[in-house]
Amino acid sequence: MTHQAHAGVDVIPYTTQVRPDTGLTNPKLGIWLFLASEVMLFGSLFSAYALLRMGAPSWPDQSATVSVPLAALNTVILISSSVTMVMAWASLKRLSLSKYRLYMGLTLLGGLLFLVVKVFEYTDKFSHHLYPSTNNFLALYFTLTGLHAIHVIAGMVVNAYLWMPGTKMWATEPERFTNRVEIAGIYWHFVDLVWIFLFPVLYLL
Amino acid sequence: MYGFTGLFFLLVGFFLVLIIRWSHAFPGEAIPLIGSLLGEANHTANGIPPEFYNQLGAMHGTIMVFLGVVPLAVGAFGNYVVPLQIGAPDMAFPRLNLASYWFYAAGGAVMLASFFVPGGAAMSGWTSYPPLADFAPDGQTWWLVGMMCLIFSSLLGAVNFITTIVQLRAPGMSWFRLPFFVWAQFVTAFLLLLAFPALQAAAVLQGMDRLADTSFFLPSGLVVSGERLQVAGDGNVLLWQHLFWFLGHPEVYVLVLPAMGIIAEIITANTRKPLWGYHLMVYALFVLGFLSFIVWAHHMFLTGMGTTISAFFQATTMIISIPSVIILSALILSLYGGSIRFTTPMLFALGFMPMFGIGGLTGLPLGLAATDIPLHDTNYVVGHFHYLVAPGTIFALFAGIYHWFPKMTGRMMNETLGKIHFVGSLLAMNVIFFPMLIQGLAGVNRRLWDGGAIYEHAQPVLYLNVPMSYAAFGLAFFQLFFIANLIISIRRGAVVDTNPWQATTLEWATPTPPPHGNFAQPPRAYRAPYEYSVPGAEADYLPQGVELEGRGAGTGTNT
Numbered sequence: 015m016t017h018q019a020h021a022g023v024d025v026i027p028y029t030t031q032v033r034p035d036t037g038l039t040n041p042k043l044g045i046w047l048f049l050a051s052e053v054m055l056f057g058s059l060f061s062a063y064a065l066l067r068m069g070a071p072s073w074p075d076q077s078a079t080v081s082v083p084l085a086a087l088n089t090v091i092l093i094s095s096s097v098t099m100v101m102a103w104a105s106l107k108r109l110s111l112s113k114y115r116l117y118m119g120l121t122l123l124g125g126l127l128f129l130v131v132k133v134f135e136y137t138d139k140f141s142h143h144l145y146p147s148t149n150n151f152l153a154l155y156f157t158l159t160g161l162h163a164i165h166v167i168a169g170m171v172v173n174a175y176l177w178m179p180g181t182k183m184w185a186t187e188p189e190r191f192t193n194r195v196e197i198a199g200i201y202w203h204f205v206d207l208v209w210i211f212l213f214p215v216l217y218l219l
Numbered sequence: 220m221y222g223f224t225g226l227f228f229l230l231v232g233f234f235l236v237l238i239i240r241w242s243h244a245f246p247g248e249a250i251p252l253i254g255s256l257l258g259e260a261n262h263t264a265n266g267i268p269p270e271f272y273n274q275l276g277a278m279h280g281t282i283m284v285f286l287g288v289v290p291l292a293v294g295a296f297g298n299y300v301v302p303l304q305i306g307a308p309d310m311a312f313p314r315l316n317l318a319s320y321w322f323y324a325a326g327g328a329v330m331l332a333s334f335f336v337p338g339g340a341a342m343s344g345w346t347s348y349p350p351l352a353d354f355a356p357d358g359q360t361w362w363l364v365g366m367m368c369l370i371f372s373s374l375l376g377a378v379n380f381i382t383t384i385v386q387l388r389a390p391g392m393s394w395f396r397l398p399f400f401v402w403a404q405f406v407t408a409f410l411l412l413l414a415f416p417a418l419q420a421a422a423v424l425q426g427m428d429r430l431a432d433t434s435f436f437l438p439s440g441l442v443v444s445g446e447r448l449q450v451a452g453d454g455n456v457l458l459w460q461h462l463f464w465f466l467g468h469p470e471v472y473v474l475v476l477p478a479m480g481i482i483a484e485i486i487t488a489n490t491r492k493p494l495w496g497y498h499l500m501v502y503a504l505f506v507l508g509f510l511s512f513i514v515w516a517h518h519m520f521l522t523g524m525g526t527t528i529s530a531f532f533q534a535t536t537m538i539i540s541i542p543s544v545i546i547l548s549a550l551i552l553s554l555y556g557g558s559i560r561f562t563t564p565m566l567f568a569l570g571f572m573p574m575f576g577i578g579g580l581t582g583l584p585l586g587l588a589a590t591d592i593p594l595h596d597t598n599y600v601v602g603h604f605h606y607l608v609a610p611g612t613i614f615a616l617f618a619g620i621y622h623w624f625p626k627m628t629g630r631m632m633n634e635t636l637g638k639i640h641f642v643g644s645l646l647a648m649n650v651i652f653f654p655m656l657i658q659g660l661a662g663v664n665r666r667l668w669d670g671g672a673i674y675e676h677a678q679p680v681l682y683l684n685v686p687m688s689y690a691a692f693g694l695a696f697f698q699l700f701f702i703a704n705l706i707i708s709i710r711r712g713a714v715v716d717t718n719p720w721q722a723t724t725l726e727w728a729t730p731t732p733p734p735h736g737n738f739a740q741p742p743r744a745y746r747a748p749y750e751y752s753v754p755g756a757e758a759d760y761l762p763q764g765v766e767l768e769g770r771g772a773g774t775g776t777n778t
Binding site for chain 2: 025026027028033036038039040043044047048050051052054055056057058059061062065066069070071145146147148149150153156157161
């Protein structure tokens, strides 16, 4: 088994071209499968939340403990970054690398702002002596938002790569590069979607 | 790479259990020869201390399942055979494949290193039940980190397998022309993909409990060592069990399905017959895969979860035995009327079926709450799942090694050594595992450092511990024949052509070792995978990738 493919007969097919009978490229199927496992990961944690909350004799008033305005701001930021992500991909479809750079930059900025707000939220909790060990709500809050933040950071690493060094591929294989941005976008939207669930569950309910 | 690393860990896991067996048979006695190698903390003149015994038990399970069997069955055979059988140039994501291997190696390294941290390795069983695991020494944190690496490895691998099978099938390789082994890997990959994240979540939560003092798994008012714990409380210990077994039960089928796939390939090649009920077997695989997600709480009957829930999980557990029986019956029926070649891989395959049958049938009483409650956590359970995994799955892995060795190396393995290995292993394993069922029915608990010696009710069956342990040492002796065979045959085995078994599937249609891109010419599938003994054909096998016209060209489907 080899770990790199050279040009020629042995190139792995359907990395860029769609396989006619399945209607998919390999990376697109791959990312959806990966996201299926992510659904199971966050699904397990949401189930844990439900089980612990149902079983608890009392539960703190969530919206009084955590900051709803900051979370609402973060929701707006993250959704906006999803929009710019689509715009970045659409720019490549319209063959404009400079517009792509702009929108991808804005997406990265959105991710960064989200994390900055998160840092403010966390430090505010710590300054009020609210830690994961305080109660199970805060434990779930820090675990779920923390795991989500790790996903945001991972997405930003990929996006940052595609924003600058990764664009080399645009000159040689534009279609493949466009697909890469699409794949990164699918992941980014998923991270956004997880937040859409986290926001009501952890802040509003 | 996967293969050798997997075999190495099988050996490590086996070595751990040999020490356990010594402690069961001769509790409180020093281990001759190797005892001093274990270090002063782990071995004294009174044998191994109970703390070390607990580490051995937890790590034996972890290493065998997650570092030995799964990487061999999925990582090694899956990676090597699946692309060849579907006529693909490689896996869909070669770099992901490499990442998957290194996550696996890292996970293995972390697990092994955990033996050397203060307090030793994880000692709360391979199931790591809290609250015990929440307070175990640091080795448990290492275990969690190691498991995370192994889970990443499996997830990346699963994505790769499914994508490869969906996207990279050669022209003509339609879904129902896939060899059964490929189907088995396909369903297995879905189980890995969707079940493992539950353990990932559970590991995150347990890590938080251990490192950030949360109380996900700690109920209020818990008293440890006579002191009330100063934690927030309100946690739920059953949450861990639910998450763990949501992975744990599909994991059983992750161990079993690739084994069934290997056996199907070997049986068809050695009986010179198509697989009996190929379509039915594929459908059964899917039913099995789906049902495996809704049986998990049959591991938890003892938790007092209520009769309604118990009834549901009993019902699903009974239903899931149907597709398992279908597959095993179809494999046995495939033998009927065949001209069987008793090669070493076929012997292992023939050994697999009754042994797996015993494992499956002994599982039925465990699937019903009324009989499970007295049997829970006894040696009966240990006997039951070892019958499934050791003379079941591991026999299938041995069979696969003997079967595909000539594909990998171009040389045959020695038949005489192989047959000694088979007979010795079969006898030894039965002498080890059958008495476990007897002991368990007598009520002897598992995970006892002295093998049950301090219990009154264990006395009538305690004598069995000695022959069981001797059989375990005998099993080790017979593995030497396998190791020697492997080493000798790689260098000196009889050189063979590309298709020594005269098998039909595509992996035998490419040169050995396969060239860059796996095939010299772009492969194409012309017919169903197991066209053996087709009336009117020149030879008794019609390779899947060879075009024929007119009489004897094959039916195109298996009936």
